[in-house]
Amino acid sequence: xxxxxxxxxDRSQVYTADLESxxxxxxxVELAVHGTLDGAELKVFKDFVTLVAKVTAESRTSIRxxxxxxxxxxxxxxxxxxxxxxxxxWLLSLPLQQIPYQAxxxxxxxxxxxxxxxxxxxxxxxxCQGSRPGLRGYPCSLWMLFHVLTVQHxxxxxxxxxxxxxxxxxxxxxxxxxxxxxxxxxxECGRHFEQAAAASMDQVTTQEDEVLWLWNQHNxxxxxxxxxxxxxxxxxxxPWPSPALCPACHEESxxxxxxxxxxxxxxxxxxxxxSNLNPRYSL
Ligand code: FAD
Numbered sequence: 001x002x003x004x005x006x007x008x009x010d011r012s013q014v015y016t017a018d019l020e021s022x023x024x025x026x027x028x029v030e031l032a033v034h035g036t037l038d039g040a041e042l043k044v045f046k047d048f049v050t051l052v053a054k055v056t057a058e059s060r061t062s063i064r065x066x067x068x069x070x071x072x073x074x075x076x077x078x079x080x081x082x083x084x085x086x087x088x089x090w091l092l093s094l095p096l097q098q099i100p101y102q103a104x105x106x107x108x109x110x111x112x113x114x115x116x117x118x119x120x121x122x123x124x125x126x127x128c129q130g131s132r133p134g135l136r137g138y139p140c141s142l143w144m145l146f147h148v149l150t151v152q153h154x155x156x157x158x159x160x161x162x163x164x165x166x167x168x169x170x171x172x173x174x175x176x177x178x179x180x181x182x183x184x185x186x187x188e189c190g191r192h193f194e195q196a197a198a199a200s201m202d203q204v205t206t207q208e209d210e211v212l213w214l215w216n217q218h219n220x221x222x223x224x225x226x227x228x229x230x231x232x233x234x235x236x237x238x239p240w241p242s243p244a245l246c247p248a249c250h251e252e253s254x255x256x257x258x259x260x261x262x263x264x265x266x267x268x269x270x271x272x273x274x275s276n277l278n279p280r281y282s283l
Pocket of ligand 1: 127128135136137139140141142143144147180186188189190192193214215216217218219221222225230231232235236237239240241
């Protein structure tokens with residue numbers, strides 16, 4: 001991003017441009033190394049698309065509806081949500097056991113333009129900007145996307161009804177686990193995440209636990225990576241949220257720092273909730 005101007009942003013907000021860029025990168029770059037999706041891989045991808053489409057659509061605050069050229073009703077705004085819904089419907093309607101990546105790309109690039117749904121051809125990092133190329137960007141936005149999904153699923157627990165995912169104890173985390181294991185380009189990250197998931201994910205049984213499990217796991221990664229090559233001096237890795245961002249999250253017990261889990265949960269619900277999504281810089 002050498003030639004790109006710095007985009008001012010507020011660390012207490014979540015930018016839809018980062019979430020859109022995450023999906024853009026995922027669909028156009030991460031998936032592109034898979035010539036054909038089939039069997040278990042195709043199922044993992046379908047579940048991921050269903051999760052994003054259902055959870056983000058259900059949790060929108062807007063109740064205005066518009067009719068697009070296909071005659072379908074969508075909440076106004078969020079072309080990426082529309083794209084994921086269209087993709088989800090398309091994937092579910094196909095009885096195929098195999099889908100060439102090219103067909104997915106073709107849908108993303110061309111077919112959906114007809115209905116005014118498309119994913120801009122640009123990556124625009126805002127809260128995930130790195131101070132130099134190679135830092136932050138996609139992995140940052142993928143964490144953010146899954147935090148948003150855990151929080152929005154907690155806000156609308158019925159969103160997944162009828163999707164086939166509602167039977168799982170921690171559907172957002174399980175879909176994330178399978179996505180990371182199958183597709184995430186950073187294989188070392190995938191191995192670490194799989195270890196953490198195998199150790200404790202089966203103890204997660206409520207939506208609240210899903211939100212807190214992911215927060216805690218992310219902090220473990222932050223602690224492990226603090227001071228490493230991937231640490232951006234402008235956005236140093238540290239336990240999150242900082243006392244500046246959430247004073248009530250931090251407590252002291254016998255002179256030792258402890259998290260107030262109740263206040264962390266309340267903070268995460270607010271921070272990653274639909275009303276804290278900032279559309280500035282959005283595609
Ligand atoms: P990130 O850690 O990516 O965080 C993005 C944003 O999320 C922060 O700016 C902040 O706003 C918010 N945030 C920070 N902490 C939390 C929290 N605890 N809860 C909620 N929100 C938070 N890299 C490796 O080198 N080794 C690994 O093993 C590894 N494992 C990974 C596993 C996964 C599942 C993912 C998605 C990424 C992994 N990465 C790993 C990448 C690494 O964690 C960072 O994403 C990357 O280095 C970019 O860091 P960042 O400074 O942009 O902040």
